[in-house]
Amino acid sequence: MKNNSNMSVLLKGILKENPVLVLILGTCPTLATTNNVAGAFGMGIAAMVVLVCSNMLISLLRKVIPDSVRIPCYIVIIAGFVTIVQMFVQAYFPELYEMLGVYLALITVNCIILGRSEMFASKNNVLRSALDGIGMGIGFTIALCAMAFIREVFGNASFAGIPIPFLEPYKIAFLVKAPGGMLVYGLLIALVYKITSGKAPLKTEFSCAGCPSAGSCHTGACMKKGEEQ
Amino acid sequence: MEVFKTLIIILLSSVLVNNYVLSRFLGICPFLGVSKKLNQAVGMGISVTAVMLLATAVTWPIQYLLLDKLGLGYMQNIIFILVIASLVQILELILKRFSPALHKGLGVYLPLITTNCAVLGVAINNINDGYNFLESMVSSLGCGLGFLLAMVLFSGLRSRIDESRVPAPFRGLAVTLIAASFISLAFMGFAGVVDALFA
Numbered sequence A: 001m002k003n004n005s006n007m008s009v010l011l012k013g014i015l016k017e018n019p020v021l022v023l024i025l026g027t028c029p030t031l032a033t034t035n036n037v038a039g040a041f042g043m044g045i046a047a048m049v050v051l052v053c054s055n056m057l058i059s060l061l062r063k064v065i066p067d068s069v070r071i072p073c074y075i076v077i078i079a080g081f082v083t084i085v086q087m088f089v090q091a092y093f094p095e096l097y098e099m100l101g102v103y104l105a106l107i108t109v110n111c112i113i114l115g116r117s118e119m120f121a122s123k124n125n126v127l128r129s130a131l132d133g134i135g136m137g138i139g140f141t142i143a144l145c146a147m148a149f150i151r152e153v154f155g156n157a158s159f160a161g162i163p164i165p166f167l168e169p170y171k172i173a174f175l176v177k178a179p180g181g182m183l184v185y186g187l188l189i190a191l192v193y194k195i196t197s198g199k200a201p202l203k204t205e206f207s208c209a210g211c212p213s214a215g216s217c218h219t220g221a222c223m224k225k226g227e228e229q
Numbered sequence B: 001m002e003v004f005k006t007l008i009i010i011l012l013s014s015v016l017v018n019n020y021v022l023s024r025f026l027g028i029c030p031f032l033g034v035s036k037k038l039n040q041a042v043g044m045g046i047s048v049t050a051v052m053l054l055a056t057a058v059t060w061p062i063q064y065l066l067l068d069k070l071g072l073g074y075m076q077n078i079i080f081i082l083v084i085a086s087l088v089q090i091l092e093l094i095l096k097r098f099s100p101a102l103h104k105g106l107g108v109y110l111p112l113i114t115t116n117c118a119v120l121g122v123a124i125n126n127i128n129d130g131y132n133f134l135e136s137m138v139s140s141l142g143c144g145l146g147f148l149l150a151m152v153l154f155s156g157l158r159s160r161i162d163e164s165r166v167p168a169p170f171r172g173l174a175v176t177l178i179a180a181s182f183i184s185l186a187f188m189g190f191a192g193v194v195d196a197l198f199a
Helices: A002-012 A027-032 A037-060 A067-092 A094-100 A102-109 A111-121 A126-156 A165-170 A178-195 A221-228 B002-017 B028-033 B038-070 B073-098 B100-106 B117-128 B133-163 B173-188 B193-197
Strands: none
Touching (some): A027 A102, A027 A178, A027 B028, A037 A094, A037 A102, A037 A111, A037 A126, A067 A094, A067 A102, A067 B073, A094 A102, A102 B073, A102 B117, A126 A165, A126 A178, A178 B173, B002 B193, B028 B133, B028 B173, B038 B133, B073 B100, B073 B117, B133 B173
């Protein structure tokens, strides 16, 4: 039974609660790094490493961190891991580092990571938090790669930098540019909704859900709190 | 004159050509989230501009006078995010104490900006692009105004979308993103405008 629930923690991030396509978190890196499959994959893995590490550490420290200053604490922990990952990528994968640029540093403010820290790691034990991090990370990577595949193959007639000659005359250059990203993302969300026939909790109200502070405010609660003050 | 020209180019290119929301994908979340009503969009836009300017004014000296001098360049991420988070908190306290009216208008948006990727993005990009202090401030102003422009334009479009009948799978975020894609497509038309301005 226990194993079963652990498994579901791991699996839910991949499809049922896919962070990108269902929870609509982390939109900025999703749009910015998906014009190339290699970049998208690198981004997904980098974010997953940060997510797993920070989830575990935050889960370990969840009884130590005072409630009132938890968000700054989480941010510092996440920023620390991002710096480590950044230095690692710069040292071993300089090409990827060039490709991702500032977005690698911006993993710090990726809503998925802060959101999972707040929603999951601060309430669960280390094992479950790590599994949640892995599941969410895989879900994030898959969604990113799917989007990058569509954009790169049809927009640039190549796959991970390798040209596909027979698609060359038909490529839609618009897809690899900024507007193409938003278009493909919109279509994918609609597709996921269609496949799950509306059973997935599609957020029609996302006034706060998508924002990086979503973790601290639980879907719109932050706006209400702001108005009360 | 030369300096003035550079500043104008930086300003216009960060408002129109390299618009943070529409071509660099920074700050997408508030762009999608808080653009439902015009007054909210304006409030958020102004708050983001103010925080961007303030953040740059503080992080630029920290980078060049503190981190670089001490060889702590790798601490950039941690220091910047902490500075921005505390800055927003202090700004909120100050506004609450000295200008309750302004706090009422903008205070709601401030907690949302703490971890807005556009603000951290501007601070880091200014350093990466090697701008001097004045150029950094102008670039932040441009990014903020570009954000405001995108928010205002989009809030107009949003109200039209809300009134129209959309197929079920596209309801909500999907149609919003596709609409944003069209605005972004329109902004691509500005590419090259700024370079040609002084040519």
